[in-house]
Amino acid sequence: xxxxxxxxxxxxxxxxxxxxxxxxxxxxxxxxxxxxxxxxxxxxxxxxxxxxxxxxxxxxxxxxxxxxxxxxxxxxxxxxxxxxxxxxxxxxxxxxxxxxxxxxxxxxxxxxxxxxxxxxxxxxxxxxxxxxxxxxxxxxxxxxxxxxxxxxxxxxxxxxxxxxxxxxxxxxxxxxxxxxxxxxxxxxxxxxxxxxxxxxxxxxxxxxxxxxxxxxxxxxxxxxxxxxxxxxxxxxxxxxxxxxxxxxxxxxxxxxxxxxxxxxxxxxxxxxxxxxxxxxxxxxxxxxxxxxxxxxxxxxxxxxxxxxxxxxxxxxxxxxxxxxxxxxxxxxxxxxxxxxxxxxxxxxxxxxxxxxxxxxxxxxxxxxxxxxxxxxxxxxxxxxxxxxxxxxxxxxxxxxxxxxxxxxxxxxxxxxxxxxxxxxxxxxxxxxxxxxxxxxxxxxxxxxxxxxxxxxxxxxxxxxxxxxxxxxxxxxxxxxxxxxxxxxxxxxxxxxxxx
Numbered sequence: 477x478x479x480x481x482x483x484x485x486x487x488x489x490x491x492x493x494x495x496x497x498x499x500x501x502x503x504x505x506x507x508x509x510x511x512x513x514x515x516x517x518x519x520x521x522x523x524x525x526x527x528x529x530x531x532x533x534x535x536x537x538x539x540x541x542x543x544x545x546x547x548x549x550x551x552x553x554x555x556x557x558x559x560x561x562x563x564x565x566x567x568x569x570x571x572x573x574x575x576x577x578x579x580x581x582x583x584x585x586x587x588x589x590x591x592x593x594x595x596x597x598x599x600x601x602x603x604x605x606x607x608x609x610x611x612x613x614x615x616x617x618x619x620x621x622x623x624x625x626x627x628x629x630x631x632x633x634x635x636x637x638x639x640x641x642x643x644x645x646x647x648x649x650x651x652x653x654x655x656x657x658x659x660x661x662x663x664x665x666x667x668x669x670x671x672x673x674x675x676x677x678x679x680x681x682x683x684x685x686x687x688x689x690x691x692x693x694x695x696x697x698x699x700x701x702x703x704x705x706x707x708x709x710x711x712x713x714x715x716x717x718x719x720x721x722x723x724x725x726x727x728x729x730x731x732x733x734x735x736x737x738x739x740x741x742x743x744x745x746x747x748x749x750x751x752x753x754x755x756x757x758x759x760x761x762x763x764x765x766x767x768x769x770x771x772x773x774x775x776x777x778x779x780x781x782x783x784x785x786x787x788x789x790x791x792x793x794x795x796x797x798x799x800x801x802x803x804x805x806x807x808x809x810x811x812x813x814x815x816x817x818x819x820x821x822x823x824x825x826x827x828x829x830x831x832x833x834x835x836x837x838x839x840x841x842x843x844x845x846x847x848x849x850x851x852x853x854x855x856x857x858x859x860x861x862x863x864x865x866x867x868x869x870x871x872x873x874x875x876x877x878x879x880x881x882x883x884x885x886x887x888x889x890x891x892x893x894x895x896x897x898x899x900x901x902x903x904x905x906x907x908x909x910x911x912x913x914x915x916x917x918x919x920x921x922x923x924x925x926x927x928x929x930x931x932x933x934x935x936x937x938x939x940x941x942x943x944x945x946x947x948x949x950x951x952x953x954x955x956x957x958x959x960x961x962x963x964x965x966x967x968x969x970x971x972x973x974x975x
Contacts, residue, residue, distance in 0.1 A: 500823055500827075503824075503827065504827050504830070504831075505878070506518075507827060507828065507831050508831055508834065508875070508878045508879060509878040509881055509882065510882070511764055511882040511883055512762070512764040512784070512785055512788035512789040512883075513762060513788055514882070515789060515828075515831070516788055516789060516790060519531075519790060519792065519828075522792075522824060523792075526817050526820060526821050526824075527795070527798070527817065528794055528795050528796075528798065528799055528814070528817050528818055528821045529792050529793070529794065529795070529821050529824070529825075530792070530793050530794075530795050531790045531791070531792060531793070532790070532791040532792060532793045614753075615753060616644070616646070616648070616683075616750045616753035617641050617642075617644070619679070619753060620641050620644070620675070620678055620683065621638070621641060623678045623679065624637040624638065624641065624675070624678075627674060627675075627678075628671070628674075632663065632667075633667075633671050635661070636657070636661060636663065636667065636668055636671045637671055637675060639657055639660070639661055640657065640671070640672060640675060640684055643657065644683065644684065644750065645750070646750060646751060647748040647749075647750055647751050648680065648682060648683040648684075648685070648691070648748055648749040648750025648751065649684075649685060649686070649691070649748075649750075650672070650684045650685065650686055653686065654668045654669055654672060654686075672684050676690075676694045677694065677698065680746065680749035680750065680752075680753075681694060681695050681698045681749065682694050682695045682745075682746060682749040683749050683750050688713065688747055689710040689711065689713055691747060691749070692710060692742060692745050692747065693707070693710050695745045695746065695749075696710075696741075696745070701741065705728040705729060705730055705734070705738065706728075706738055706741075708727050708728045708729075709724065709727075709728050709735075709738055709739075709742070712724060712727055715727075716739065718967060718970070719963065719967045719968075719970040719971040720970060721735060721970060721971070722970075761884055761891050762785070762787075762788055762884075763785055763788075763884045763885055763886035763891050764784065764785055764788065764789070764835070764883040764884055764885070765782055765783070765784060765785065765835065765836070765839045765883065765884075765885040765886070765894075766782070766783050766784075766785050766885075766886050767780055767781070767782050767839075767843065767850075767885055767886060767887045767888070768780070768781050768888075769781070769888065780843050780847075780850070782836055782839055782840055782843065782885075783836075784832050784835065784836065785886075789832070791828070792821075792824065792825050792828060793825070794818070794821050794822060794825060799814060799818060802814060834871070834875070834879055835879055835883070837869050837871075838865060838869060838871070838876055838879045838880065838894075839885060839894065841865050841868050841869050842860070842865060842880075842885075842894060842897050843885075845858060845860055845864070845865075845897075846858060846860065846897050849889075849897075850887055850888065850889060853889075854913065854914055854917045855914055855917065855918070856914075857897070857899065857911040857913050857914045858911055859899055859900060859901030859902075859909050859910070859911045859912070860897055860898050860899060860911075861898060861900075862876045862877055862880070862898060879894075880894035880895055880898070881895070896913075899911045899912045899913045899914075900912045902915055902946060902947065902948060902952075903947040904945045904946050904947055908945065910945075910946050912956075915941065915946055915948065915956065916956040916959060916960065918941065918944075918946075919937060919941075919953060919956045919957055919960065920960050920962065922937055922940060922941075923937070923957070923962055923968070926968075928972035931965045931968050931969040931972065932965065933965045934950045934951075934953045934954045934957065934964075934965070935950050937953045937957075938950045938952075938953045941953070
């Protein structure tokens with residue numbers, strides 16, 4: 477006897493766990509990954525949005541870093557999990573920042589105000605067309621179009637010039653050949669070449685060249701330095717790349733001193749004349765964390781002090797007095813608005829404090845692990861991974877990755893990105909490990925000190941490193957040498973061979 481399935485409604489009770497990406501949690505994760513400059517821009521926007529926030533010009537928190545031998549006594553700030561447990565974070569953000577969100581669905585969009593596009597932008601109130609006109613620099617194409625309109629009064633020549641400008645690469649080279657342009661425009665090749673010859677003398681000189689030799693040749697001709705010897709050198713640039721100096725002397729008909737002067741003259745030219753127009757200006761690397769030596773102890777030892785750069789990371793305060801005055805005579809709608817703004821301001825201030833403490837904790841552990849590098853140089857750089865730091869500071873590996881991304885530290889040895897201190901390990905004798913960055917630096921030292929009459933091969937360099945207790949293969953030496961932009965043994969032999 478068959479029973480029909482039952483479709484009657486019923487109630488079931490199920491228990492499950494899920495992680496909800498609230499706007500506050502998304503904001504906290506973004507703040508952790510931001511550099512100080514990006515976080516400062518975000519804070520400026522929040523200051524404009526929230527009337528209960530104001531900037532504090534007080535000093536930043538300073539974190540001491542003990543010597544490795546006193547690592548157990550290192551004073552480190554509280555982590556975000558402890559802050560949440562102590563009630564310093566609101567309930568909406570009770571989920572710790574130390575989580576892996578790689579498989580979490582984030583339903584937020586740009587409309588909620590936390591998208592990447594909402595972190596930067598210019599206010600319409602500050603826009604001044606006259607100031608923008610003087611400040612903005614014309615692009616390469618605009619610069620060339622202005623010159624083309626003055627150089628070619630005939631419409632056909634101007635159309636050919638416009639097509640060439642459209643085919644121009646960012647470096648200043650012509651992407652299409654003159655034959656292809658002539659066929660596409662339906663004009664004679666000789667006319668296209670005539671227009672191109674004029675345009676190669678445009679500012680910057682050397683644009684619209686087909687090859688590197690032609691680009692350099694036009695610049696030399698503009699300086700009246702394109703003599704037969706220099707032309708012969710330009711026709712054999714591939715031999716210059718292979719450091720075949722003896723053969724180049726015979727081809728150019730010059731001695732070693734004259735050839736060296738010609739090569740130095742080539743180096744003063746611009747192989748990519750159009751690159752400086754469209755490329756953004758170089759920005760100085762502003763450190764997020766400042767590091768300085770601590771006062772010397774009585775026993776002669778010294779530590780390091782770390783702090784967040786106060787010039788790039790402003791601190792926020794809540795205007796509680798202003799809030800109390802407005803709240804005394806506020807209506808229901810104003811009270812609701814003030815409550816929402818106060819909650820957002822409180823959460824943001826504590827999230828920034830938690831961010832600063834987390835960055836200092838991770839930076840302090842990196843400094844403690846790489847203490848030998850700061851005291852003695854790159855030869856004492858130790859192998860280090862994100863997992864090592866995460867295990868020591870009791871954070872998730874993804875959190876350490878966010879903390880070290882896009883951030884740099886100012887040290888007595890210079891400014892370094894935090895990612896610089898994470899290097900892979902190479903095996904050594906007696907179970908020791910060596911930093912890959914240190915080994916690469918050692919490869920450069922060995923090559924710099926080699927005898928010009930006895931150039932070392934990659935196998936010989938690997939053997940020397942193995943004698944020093946570093947287990948390394950020849951192909952690894954070749955990889956490090958190429959990363960240092962050092963030519964092979966054959967080219968070095970030709971280059972260092974006495975004339």
